[in-house]
Amino acid sequence: MATAVTLSLSSLGLLVLARWGYGLATNIAFFFRRSGVRRYLEVKPNPGAGAKESWALITGSGAGLGRALAFELAGWGFNIVLHGSNAAKLEAVKEELQAAHPSRSVRTLVLDARICGLLNGADLEAKLNAAVKSLGDIHIRILVNNVGMPQARPEVRAPFDALDTFTYDELLINVAGNAVFPMLLTRALYPQLIRNQPALIINMGSLAAEGFPLFPSYGPAKAFLMASTAELRLENRIEGRDIEVLGIDVAGVTGTDTIKDDPNLMLPDAPTYAKSVVRSIGCGHARVAPHLPQAIFLWVIRTLPSWLGDALKANMIKGMREEAAAKLKNANSAQ
Structure with a gap:
């Protein structure tokens, strides 16, 4: 009896170690693959039709990671649609992008993600349809749902806080911008993506979706987006569509509107992270963490x-809240 129990426990331990080892090896191997992004540049025209240049629409591309993704995809040969709510910001990025890549075409799309929490019914549908109609003459083959709305402006209040400290409007608008807007924009663009197959949808997630505390609206919204990614990926398989859907687990990027720390091993800058995102295209997985140190941390x-995971999450975010509150207090004292 004792021998059987020992054998069973040993076998269980070996299975656990094998699972850990396989997961670690898979994570490391992923970082030596080539990007599959070129297949979305190789446009095969329909009989009797001329070839069309490929375009990528990146939401939230007026700054930070979205801007970096625009430059990265332009470097691969894509024309770019910059999206955001600030027209002046987008025009500035457009000028920089065209100066860096003069052979590429660049457009801007001004559309506030908050409309999904401010409008409803016919008004919301009209806004989305008008935006998509303005892009009807180009060949969009990549949609990057990058737009991300923080729970609070960091210059006004600490970004990490409990549910009861936020107003109803803050929670509603945050969920609308981070979850509802990407879904509805994807729906609005879907007829074009289906027509332009093969096509690609990239949804940018967040570490907060792993159940980290003090993200009462942002974390669940990003979890919704990742669930939508998995659903849509299998939906396309059932429908026989050549549309890749890829979720990116982001554990932090610096050089954005909300994070301005110096880059380090765990916190890459936006251009570095953008390269890793593009390298992930065509990997065959529903979700990936494309930056190796972050991938290991998530694993x-x-x-x-x-x-143990809960204790780690709680202590980590508690410390980040205290640090953010101290920075805000010092900034207010200096004014």
């Missing part, structure tokens, strides 16, 4: 026993 978080 550890997901593999730990729940009680």
Whole structure:
């Protein structure tokens, strides 16, 4: 009896170690693959039709990671649609992008993601349809749902806080911008993406979706987006559509509107992260963490026993809240 129990426990331990080892090896191997982005540049025209240049629409591309993704995809040969809510910001990025890549075409799309929390019914539908109609003459083959709205402006209040400290409007608008807007924009663009197959949708997620505390609206909204990614990926398989859907687990990028720290091993700058995102295209997975140190961290978080993972998440975010509150206090004192 004792021998059987020992053998069973040993076998279980070996299975656990094998699972850990396989996960780690898979994560490391991923970072030596080539990007599959070129297949979305190789346009095969329909019989009797001329070839069309490929375009990529990146939401939230007026700054930060969205801007970096626009430059990265332009470097691969895509024409770019810059999206945001600030027209002047987009025009400035457009000028920079065209100066860096003079052979590429660049457009801007001004559309506030908050409309999904401010409008409804016919008004919302009209806004989305008008935006998509303005792009009807180009060949959009890549949609990057990058737009991300922080729970609060960091210059006004600490970005990490409990549910009861936010107003109803703050919660509603945040969920609308981070979850509803990407879904509805994808729906509005879907007829074009289907027509332009093969096509690609990239949804930018967040570490907050792993159940980290003090993200009462942002974390669940990003979890919704990742669930939508998995659903849409399999939906396209059932419908026989050549539309790749890829979710990106982002654990932090500096050089954005909300994070301005110096880059380090765990916190890459936006251009570096943009390159890793593009390298992930065509990997065959529903979700990936394209930056190796972050991938290992996420793998550890997901593999730990729940009680240990919960303690790590709570302590980590508690410390980040205290640090953010101290920075805000110092900034207000200096004014």
